[in-house]
Each structure stands twice: as structure tokens, then as C-alpha cells.
Amino acid sequence: MSLTTLRPATTRGRGKLETPSQPKRNLLLTIVTGIVLVYSLIPLIWLLINSTKSQADLFSTFGLWFGHDFNFFENLTRALTYDDGIFLRWLGNTLLYVVIGAGGATLLAVLGGYALAKFNFPGKKAVFAIVIGAVAVPGTALAVPTFWMFSRLSLTDTPWAIIIPSLISPFGLYLMWSFAKESIPADLMEAARIDGASEFRTFWQVCLPLLAPGTVTVLLFTMVATWNNYFLPLIMLRDSDWFPLTLGLNQWNSQAATAGGQAIFDLVLMGSLLTIVPLIIAFLFLQRYWQSGLSAGGVKE
Amino acid sequence: MSNTITTPTAHTPPSSPGAPVTPRRRRQRTFATRTRWTGWGFLAPFMAVFILVFIAPIIYSIYLSLFHTQLVGGTSFVGFDNYVRAFSDPVFWGGLLRVSLFLAIQVPIMLGISLLVALAVDSGRLYGSDFFRISIFLPYAVPAVVASLMWGFMYGRRFGLVGQLNEFFGWDIPDLLGPQIVLASIGNIVTWEFVGYNMLIFYAALRVIPSSLYEAAAIDGAGQWRVITAIKIPAIRGALVVATIFSIIGSFQLFNEPSILQALAPNAITSTYTPNLYAYSLSFSGQQQNYSATVAIIMGLITMVIAYVVQLRGMRKDA
Numbered sequence: 001m002s003l004t005t006l007r008p009a010t011t012r013g014r015g016k017l018e019t020p021s022q023p024k025r026n027l028l029l030t031i032v033t034g035i036v037l038v039y040s041l042i043p044l045i046w047l048l049i050n051s052t053k054s055q056a057d058l059f060s061t062f063g064l065w066f067g068h069d070f071n072f073f074e075n076l077t078r079a080l081t082y083d084d085g086i087f088l089r090w091l092g093n094t095l096l097y098v099v100i101g102a103g104g105a106t107l108l109a110v111l112g113g114y115a116l117a118k119f120n121f122p123g124k125k126a127v128f129a130i131v132i133g134a135v136a137v138p139g140t141a142l143a144v145p146t147f148w149m150f151s152r153l154s155l156t157d158t159p160w161a162i163i164i165p166s167l168i169s170p171f172g173l174y175l176m177w178s179f180a181k182e183s184i185p186a187d188l189m190e191a192a193r194i195d196g197a198s199e200f201r202t203f204w205q206v207c208l209p210l211l212a213p214g215t216v217t218v219l220l221f222t223m224v225a226t227w228n229n230y231f232l233p234l235i236m237l238r239d240s241d242w243f244p245l246t247l248g249l250n251q252w253n254s255q256a257a258t259a260g261g262q263a264i265f266d267l268v269l270m271g272s273l274l275t276i277v278p279l280i281i282a283f284l285f286l287q288r289y290w291q292s293g294l295s296a297g298g299v300k301e
Numbered sequence: 302m303s304n305t306i307t308t309p310t311a312h313t314p315p316s317s318p319g320a321p322v323t324p325r326r327r328r329q330r331t332f333a334t335r336t337r338w339t340g341w342g343f344l345a346p347f348m349a350v351f352i353l354v355f356i357a358p359i360i361y362s363i364y365l366s367l368f369h370t371q372l373v374g375g376t377s378f379v380g381f382d383n384y385v386r387a388f389s390d391p392v393f394w395g396g397l398l399r400v401s402l403f404l405a406i407q408v409p410i411m412l413g414i415s416l417l418v419a420l421a422v423d424s425g426r427l428y429g430s431d432f433f434r435i436s437i438f439l440p441y442a443v444p445a446v447v448a449s450l451m452w453g454f455m456y457g458r459r460f461g462l463v464g465q466l467n468e469f470f471g472w473d474i475p476d477l478l479g480p481q482i483v484l485a486s487i488g489n490i491v492t493w494e495f496v497g498y499n500m501l502i503f504y505a506a507l508r509v510i511p512s513s514l515y516e517a518a519a520i521d522g523a524g525q526w527r528v529i530t531a532i533k534i535p536a537i538r539g540a541l542v543v544a545t546i547f548s549i550i551g552s553f554q555l556f557n558e559p560s561i562l563q564a565l566a567p568n569a570i571t572s573t574y575t576p577n578l579y580a581y582s583l584s585f586s587g588q589q590q591n592y593s594a595t596v597a598i599i600m601g602l603i604t605m606v607i608a609y610v611v612q613l614r615g616m617r618k619d620a
Binding site: 023024025026027029030032033034036037039040041043044046047050062063064107108109111112114115116118119120121122123124127130131133134135137141142144145146147148149164165167168170173199203224227228230231234235245246247249250253254257265268269272275276279280282283284287 | 337338339340341342343344346347348350351353354355356357358359361362365414417418421422424425426427428429433435436437438439440441442443444445446447448450451452454455461462465469493496497546554556557560561564580581584585590593594597598600601604605
């Protein structure tokens with residue numbers, strides 16, 4: 001600890017004062033990293049620009065510049081009202097799956113991670129081995145047999161078919177376990193117990209606030225996983241009234257290929273934009289929390 | 302006061318609840334008995350759902366993989382026949398080979414870029430490093446469906462950028478959705494989606510390196526490159542292993558991107574393009590549930606074995 005206060009006055013070989021925490025800015029490095037930045041942003045910019053185009057302009061004007069007409073609001077209105085506002089229905093479905101699925105997954109992961117980090121109980125080692133092993137099980141390998149099971153239980157083509165599998169995040173549990181282990185001092189729990197707090201109260205009032213950054217991190221990961229889920233709904237759902245946005249967009253896109261189908265690429269692009277905007281906003285707002293959660297827990301040895 | 306009660310935490314040896322040594326043993330034992338099962342109370346909800354959506358499907362698909370269903374003759378137990386069939390199935394091997402090639406090329410490129418960006422952002426030598434970090438991470442928020450649609454449109458010759466660039470500059474960029482190149486085009490989409498995610502995992506690990514290490518290195522006169530190879534990379538080894546394992550899993554279960562691009566490149570991407578697409582089409586268009594389950598199990602096993610090996614090798618201290 002005392003080492004952190006010790007700072008070298010100068011680095012060897014240079015006249016300038018330079019501490020490791022305040023290095024010199026480097027233009028060349030900025031430009032090189034800038035290539036990756038451009039690569040990351042160009043498709044998003046492309047999407048933003050092309051969401052303003054009419055379908056005719058999509059085919060006839062340059063992709064990285066605006067078309068002849070500025071159709072953004074027209075496209076927006078059409079996307080939201082097309083087919084009796086089916087897009088809003090899909091948005092509602094997605095929100096339902098995210099709130100219950102990702103919210104539930106986070107809750108289960110927080111409770112379970114807390115249990116694994118702070119208690120000893122019979123079978124703990126076995127639980128560990130199985131759950132950590134499950135992180136490596138490909139989700140798609142499970143989805144198909146889950147479909148057959150759910151179809152026997154008559155759960156397919158209902159929201160439960162999406163929500164129930166979304167409730168489990170082995171990676172979330174793992175993150176919460178390592179976060180809880182680091183962030184809750186055993187003394188604090190003992191003190192709460194000595195004061196007569198029940199186990200539930202100890203968890204709820206003493207430990208949960210300490211777990212907040214880790215919880216936000218897990219919530220964001222499960223949110224993204226549920227919001228972006230494609231394979232599971234593809235298998236489970238036939239009725240487009242229960243589609244999430246991802247499946248709906250794919251249906252719009254393949255509409256051009258089906259016989260008698262009308263091509264609506266302008267709506268596909270507008271729908272894509274509307275699909276990613278909420279998540280991007282959530283990321284920007286919550287980034288301070290979840291980055292500390294990621295640093296403190298999880299991805300350390 | 303807080304020393305009078307020893308709660309069974311992770312630090313306590315497993316034998317301690319039954320072997321009290323302090324004079325306070327009576328009180329300690331009752332408390333230990335009371336708390337012995339408390340952990341399960343918190344863990345039970347997770348485990349109940351986990352059994353329903355993880356354990357049960359795995360057992361069910363193992364069961365299915367041991368049977369064979371025919372239109373005539375019904376279902377019969379066939380032992381490992383389905384597995385034998387898979388190992389001599391050129392379609393399955395073709396898909397497996399394809400995702401292995403994908404894994405061998407795409408994953409190192411993606412993780413390499415991620416690591417370089419993470420090191421650059423962490424070095425503090427970028428102008429506007431927060432902007433870099435957040436912007437490069439943004440594609441992670443884009444669903445695979447949207448990413449594949451966007452890139453698919455851009456690749457395309459209809460209203461794609463590629464066609465326009467060819468026309469404008471007189472270039473001859475080949476058809477990115479053609480059979481020869483489409484795997485690389487998929488690799489580009491996956492790289493785009495996950496460079497930022499992996500960068501963030503590395504960056505988060507870099508942030509928790511104690512600054513005393515850097516100061517010691519500076520006193521020793523170590524240069525930037527030496528700091529990276531001697532301090533930073535070894536310190537984030539755990540993150541590197543985790544990212545590699547997730548990338549391996551992702552490669553082997555490649556499904557979304559080829560499945561969506563299929564509509565744009567029907568000639569290049571078949572319904573058996575990857576093992577997962579194969580399992581999917583076996584199950585939903587081929588009505589061969591038993592064989593589909595077998596393919597899924599084999600892929601799951603291969604993934605787990607490789608992930609395990611990577612973990613063992615990666616975590617070895619002397620590696």
C-alpha cells in the first residue's frame with residue numbers, strides 16, 4: 001500500500017516529468033486506434049443515414065450519404081404503423097422478455113452468487129462444478145431439446161418459452177459469486193447477525209447495497225442477451241404476435257423473398273435503428289456502474 | 302464481540318462446524334447447524350430453474366440420442382448408432398471443419414485487435430480515450446440480427462456499399478456473399494460485434510493492476526513495451542483465458558449470422574453450413590430429432606473439452 005504513494009520524480013532517459021498515471025498523449029497511437037473506431041462506427045452511421053431514405057433512394061444513392069428525399073419521419077411513422085402497428089407489439093414483447101427474463105436472471109444470479117460466496121452448505125462443491133461446467137455448454141445445444149420438452153408441456157408459442165430459459169445465466173452467477181466474495185466483509189455480516197437481523201434482512205439491508213455495481217453489470221449482460229436473443233425465439237415461437245423485435249425484423253427482411261411479398265427494406269432499416277437505440281442509451285447511462293462491476297469482480301483470476 | 306461467533310464462511314475449513322475447539326463450542330454449534338442450510342435458501346431458486354432449463358434438456362437429449370424413430374416401425378433403442386453415424390457423416394464433418402477454420406482465423410484476429418485497443422486505451426496516451434472506449438464497445442449492443450442485416454446490405458451488390466465502391470472507383474471487390482468468401486464475411490460481422498466486448502474485458506482487467514507495479518518498472522527503467530510484456534499481459538492472463546473460452550464457444554455454436562445471411566446468399570450458405578444449422582434443420586425440417594440431438598451433444602462435448610484444455614493450459618502459472 002505504501003508503494004502507491006511513492007512516485008518516481010522522473011523516468012529514466014527523459015528530461016520531462018512523467019508519472020505512469022499521467023503519460024503523454026500520442027497522436028500516432030490515437031490515429032491507429034482510430035481505425036478500429038471508424039470500423040466500429042461506420043455500420044452504425046450507415047444505418048442512421050439510410051434510415052432517412054426512401055426505398056427508391058436506398059437502391060440508387062450512395063450508402064454513406066443522404067438521398068434525394070429526407071424520409072426519416074415518414075419511415076418512422078410507417079414502421080410504427082405498418083401491419084396495424086405490429087412493430088410496437090414486438091417492442092412490447094421484447095420489453096416483457098427483458099424485464100421478466102433478464103430481471104429474473106439477475107435476481108437469481110445475485111441470490112445464488114451470494115449463497116456461494118458467503119455460505120458453506122452441503123453440496124456446494126458439486127453445485128460449483130456443475131454450474132461452471134454449464135458456462136461452456138453451448139446455448140444452442142440446449143435450445144433444441146428444451147423446445148421438445150416445452151412442446152410436451154404445451155409451453156411453446158407462449159411467452160414462457162422465452163422467459164423461463166432466459167432466467168438462467170451461469171456467467172451471471174459466476175460474476176456475482178466473485179463480486180460478492182470480494183465486496184462483502186464477513187465481519188459486517190456477523191455484526192448484523194449479532195444485532196439480531198434475520199438472514200434475509202442481513203442480505204437485503206446490509207449486503208445487497210454492497211453488491212450494486214456487480215448487480216448492474218449482470219443486469220446489463222442479461223439484458224443484452226435477452227434483448228438480442230434470436231435462436232431461442234426462432235425455435236419456440238410460430239405466432240408472430242409473440243415475436244420479439246429480432247425475429248420480427250428478420251420476418252420483415254425475408255418478406256421480400258417470399259412469393260407475393262412486398263419488399264420493405266426501408267422499414268427493416270428503420271426497425272433496426274429503433275431496436276438498437278434503447279440498448280445504446282441504457283449502456284451510455286449505466287456505463288459508470290457496470291465498468292466498476294466488471295473491474296471488481298468476475299474477470300480476474 | 303464479533304470474535305465470539307465464528308460463522309462458517311468460505312475461509313473456514315469444512316470440518317470446523319463439527320469440530321469446535323473454543324470454549325464457546327455449544328453456541329457455535331447451534332449457530333452452525335442453523336446456518337448450514339441457509340446458503341441453500343438463497344441458491345434454491347437458481348438451482349430449480351437451472352435443473353429445468355439446463356440439466357433436464359441435457360439428460361433428455363442424451364436419452365433421445367440413443368434412440369431411432371422411423372415412420373414405419375416407431376421408436377427403437379439403437380445404442381450408439383447415431384454417434385457412429387455422425388462420425389462417418391461428411392455433412393457433419395464439413396460443418397465442423399468450417400467452424401474450426403473460423404475459430405482458427407477469426408478468434409486470434411478479433412482478440413488481437415481487442416487487446417491492442419485495450420492496451421491503447423489503458424495507456425492513457427490516446428486523445429479522448431473515453432470516447433474510444435465507449436464507441437468501440439457500442440456494437441456489442443447491436444443484436445446479431447441487426448448486425449447481420451446491416452453488413453449483409455453493405456456487402457450486397459444491390460444497394461450495398463461494395464457495389465457502389467466498385468462502380469465509383471472502378472474497383473473489383475469480389476462478391477462478399479459468394480461461396481468462396483462468405484465465411485470471411487461472417488467472420489467480419491462477428492469480429493465487429495465482439496471486438497468491443499472483449500476489449501472491455503481486457504480493459505477492466507488492466508485497470509485493476511496495482512500502480513505500484515508500474516512505478517517499480519519505471520524505477521527499473523523499463524520501457525513501454527517491456528511493461529506490456531512483463532506486467533500487463535501476465536496480469537490479465539485470466540481475462541485472456543475467459544475471452545478465449547467464450548470465443549471458442551461462440552465459434553462452435555455459430556448460427557445467427559449465417560442463418561440471417563442465408564436470405565441474401567442462398568447459394569453460398571446451405572442449411573448445413575455449420576453444425577448448429579445442421580442440427581436445427583435436422584430437427585425442424587428433417588424431422589430427425591434423434592440424430593439432431595446426437596449432433597448437438599457431440600458439439601457440446603467438443604466445446605467443453607476444448608474450453609477445459611484452454612483453461613488448464615492458460616491458467617498454468619509457468620506457461
